[in-house]
Amino acid sequence: MAALTDTEIQRRSRQFAVITAGLALIIIAAFAITMVSALTGPAADRPELTVLYLVYWSPTLFYLWALSAVRKTFRDIGQGSMFGSTIARGLRHIGWALLMGGTINSIIIHVVQSAYVPDGFSTGETHAFRGLKFDPAYIMLILTALALLLLSRLIAAAANEHERANRLETELGEFL
Numbered sequence: 001m002a003a004l005t006d007t008e009i010q011r012r013s014r015q016f017a018v019i020t021a022g023l024a025l026i027i028i029a030a031f032a033i034t035m036v037s038a039l040t041g042p043a044a045d046r047p048e049l050t051v052l053y054l055v056y057w058s059p060t061l062f063y064l065w066a067l068s069a070v071r072k073t074f075r076d077i078g079q080g081s082m083f084g085s086t087i088a089r090g091l092r093h094i095g096w097a098l099l100m101g102g103t104i105n106s107i108i109i110h111v112v113q114s115a116y117v118p119d120g121f122s123t124g125e126t127h128a129f130r131g132l133k134f135d136p137a138y139i140m141l142i143l144t145a146l147a148l149l150l151l152s153r154l155i156a157a158a159a160n161e162h163e164r165a166n167r168l169e170t171e172l173g174e175f176l
Contacts, residue, residue: 006082008165014078020071057175062101069093088156095148098141106138130146 004012034057038049072091081087 006080009082010078010080013074017071017074017078020067020074020137024067024071027060027064027067032062032137052112059101059105059109062097066097066101069097083155084159084162085156088152088159091148091152091155095152097144098145098148102138102141102145106142111127 034053035050038053041049069090073087073094076086076090105106
């Protein structure tokens with residue numbers, strides 16, 4: 001497979017930025033539909049359903065932040081920033097967003113889903129809380145987020161060393 005040119009990488013990055021924005025809009029629409037269903041449900045259940053859905057969707061705010069960071073990183077690459085601090089910043093934001101969303105999803109959402117639900121609340125079914133449960137998918141998401149945070153630091157350090165090498169080369173050129 002032939003190596004991609006900078007122009008091709010920039011073009012594809014701009015396309016990915018548009019696709020990422022579309023995905024974010026789909027998630028926002030799903031959230032809006034869910035909230036409308038809570039607000040148009042039985043009058044007695046509206047406050048409880050609204051709170052329940054807000055808690056249930058809370059990790060999604062962090063995933064939207066991650067999508068926003070991905071989109072911004074793609075946009076930066078599309079504008080010619082192929083390496084350096086902008087990519088490191090994007091990876092750092094993605095890492096933090098996934099770390100926070102995965103943590104909330106693996107702990108808080110499992111507690112909410114397995115906690116007692118009082119009679120008359122939504123469906124009225126009760127679920128016995130049997131301790132913390134951890135979904136391996138969210139643990140993997142947290143580990144991936146930590147890897148992205150480490151990678152962002154490595155890229156930032158490499159970019160700083162590259163800038164330092166360029167300054168030293170310029171300074172050395174002045175001596176010659």
